[in-house]
Amino acid sequence: MKVFLGQRAWLVQRASALTLLLLVALGAALLLLGPALNHERWHALATSAHGAVIIVLFFAALSLHGWVGARDIVLDYVPSTAARLSVLSIVAAILFAVVIRVALTMAAHLSPVS
């Protein structure tokens, strides 16, 4: 069985990069168009439903992208299987925790009216 996939990881890397690019463009457009960027505006954007979705998606894509990148580094620099497994588990746990944390935070602060 192949533990480390070739093509799929590469596709995930490309797709997540593209998603990040689109989300950054979308986020920038949302921020730049419209009234001045003060605290209220930031707050309103971040707690709005579409703002929250963009932020969660952004971190999810970032994690996926980071996962493939970290995996590549481990494949090149960490030859022992045991060490690979531990490093990759730690990386996966951190990336997963980050996404969950972001999602929970956004959900908790979602403003009731959207």
Add this chain to the structure above:
Amino acid sequence: MHISIYRYDPDSGENPRMQDYAIELAPGDRKLLDVLMRLKDVDDSLSFRRSCREGVCGSDGMNINGRNGLACMTSLSALKEPVVLHPLPGFPVIRDLVVDMTQFFAHYHAIKPYLIDDGTPPEREHLQTPEQRERLDGLYECILCACCSAFCPSYWWNPDKFIGPAGLLQAYRFIADSRDTGTVERLAFLDDVYRLYRCRTIMNCTEVCPKGLSPSHAIERIRLELVRASS
């Protein structure tokens, strides 16, 4: 002309060292190989490979002032002095500028560098349209000099598992060939995190190829073929 050459003789038990040479250019000297051949007359312990002396055999790949190239294709006039010569980086050194190409050619053999044709053999030759033939341009010219693979950081890290730019260019040469029926099996072999996907598109290979070929472009085509095959 001042030349500083990497010298190493494993039988002597001594560490590798750089040896400086000073040699007057002769009127007929045009390429670096001309000078190396005359140096060899003076110091016959100096080892390097060469054969065709015109960029066809691919045997005199070496690192010239920090860049891989063929000594026979490198003009003396373009070289900064002292000219520093090293064996191809990342390859095991046999002696002086002669490196061990065993692994490099093992990768080449692994991609099955010959036509696979499961159909009935044609009565005479396989015919190709001019367009089909054109798809092999930029691929068939490779002389397996290893300048690209020996300039690829990914190949330096994983020379045993990553096929490297030269082998992958050759792999695509057969994938692109209209007469070859082995595309599915070739792609299945290449869809591997080490064999193909160690390439990070650093493009050193394309930058350095003395024949002006683009292995990184061929690698991109293989990736796209894989995407097409899986969708």
